[in-house]
Amino acid sequence: MSTYLLAIDQGTTSSRAIIFKRDGRPISQHQMDLKQYYPQPGWVEQDPEEIWQNTVICCREALKKSSLTANQIAAIGISNQRETTIMWDRKTGIPIYPAIVWQDRRTAERCRELSQLPIAGHLQKKTGLLLDPYFSATKMMWILDHVHGARELAEKGDLLFGTVDTFLLWKLTRGKMHATDATNASRTLLFNIVKQTWDDEILAAFSIPKTLLPIVLNSSDDYGLTDATLLGAPIPIAGVAGDQQAATVGQACFHPGMIKSTYGTGCFMLMNTGACLIHSEHKLLSTIAYRLQGQVTYGLEGSIFSAGTTIKWLRDTLKLIKTAQETETLAKNISDTEGVYLVPAFTGLGAPYWDPDARGALLGLTRNSGIAHIARAALESVCYQSRDLLQAMRHDSETPLEVLRVDGGMVANNWLLQFMADILMLKVQRPQCIETSALGAAYLAGLQVGVYHSLNEIADLWKINAEFTPKMASHQSEHFYVGWKKAVARVLTK
Secondary structure, three states: OOOEEEEEEEOOOEEEEEEEOOOOOEEEEEEEEOOOEOOOOOOOEEOHHHHHHHHHHHHHHHHHHHOOOHHHEEEEEEEEOOOOEEEEEOOOOOEOOOEEOOOOOOOHHHHHHHOOOHHHHHHHHHHOOOOOOOOHHHHHHHHHHHOOOHHHHHHOOOEEEEOHHHHHHHHHOOOOOOEEEHHHHOOOOOEEOOOOEEOHHHHHHHOOOHHHOOEEEOOEOOOOEOOHHHHOOOOEEEEEEEHHHHHHHHOOOOOOOOEEEEEOOOEEEEEEEEOOOOOOOOOOEEEEEEEEOOEEEEEEEEEEOOOHHHHHHHHHHOOOOOOOOHHHHHHHOOOOOOOOEEEOOEOEEOOOOOEOOOOOEEEOOOOOOOHHHHHHHHHHHHHHHHHHHHHHHHHHHOOOOOEEEEEOHHHHOHHHHHHHHHHHOOEEEEEOOOOHHHHHHHHHHHHHHOOOOOHHHHHOOOOEEEEEOOOOOHHHHHHHHHHHHHHHHHHOOO
């Protein structure tokens, strides 16, 4: 039996395909950047056709680079940017509007209106989520209300909704599979994570026809076969998970209390809470970490909207740096920011603040402030926001936390991880493979087709690359964090 696994990792800023060996080592990959469009302030869109075409190209190139054929791939797993909303015509397969990206805030006012409905008081208990533009439901409502003919198509059953995984599945199987997995469903604000079904009461209150929705499968499941013409032979699609849940699997966080944080475009911290569904009292999200053979493992999650985005802003908009790697050198060159704080609320603030109207601020500037101070403040903002999340998790779970496993593009920065350990006052571990979303998708697919037989088998494959332990005096760490809290208070609108 073949043990090669192909992971599709469709993220916010790029699409990639990685082929893994059974031991979790990547043998080839191909990546393509993905454009984002900003037609109005607070709006973020992508071209679904570009997402699809890039995905196919990446899969073909990864196969070519590995000198493997489709027949040698045991299965495909899909990891995807979550909440991003696509609607397409069931008959033609053509999207009726651009993909509305998870970062999009156009429905903030609609969320305020919906908060007055009786259903609003039940959303968190049912879905684990808060009423916020971040999630798919209000994006769907916007398309139905603003795209000519959309609601009529939906009422007739001729319109389909999907997060990115669903759209890719539909295209990969030539329209045979309209499905999602439980983790992606749990990010729509329409899925009851207690009953594990689409919630009829929410659908009725939001005027969303149920015919739009995909079937919900396990994270490891039979998602059909790719059309033979796409990659040269049909390949089973056997694993699907939202990128942060896939990273949780890739980091082997399989026991309650284990926690991982991914630093990509945003930052997403997820704690495994096992079979226990914890309803947060500190504005964290209750979510599904993964569902295997009908058994749900829950998680607590905190989302930061701007992490890598902040460094990209320094590079592409302000042009203070030429490469992201420069920030590490700049940060090392000064002993501290001399009181400069950057609050990167470019598209509002996520957990634990949930303020969509907050906007970014650079505070504490003096005539002595230079590029190094701003670059270091940008990196530090990621660590402070991580502490915001970690403290909320500690309070909600009442669990002592000892280690944070980290991944994503930013964690190549050693200075960042040392400062993070200092501010969190916690051990921080970086694994050998930091592409954990793709790896988790591969693992999920491998579980379904028998490449792996248990989660313990996968956990044994996790290998550490580096560990960072706190070195800063606790009073100094606390002093820096108090300054951050004062800076955030300056931008909050509620």
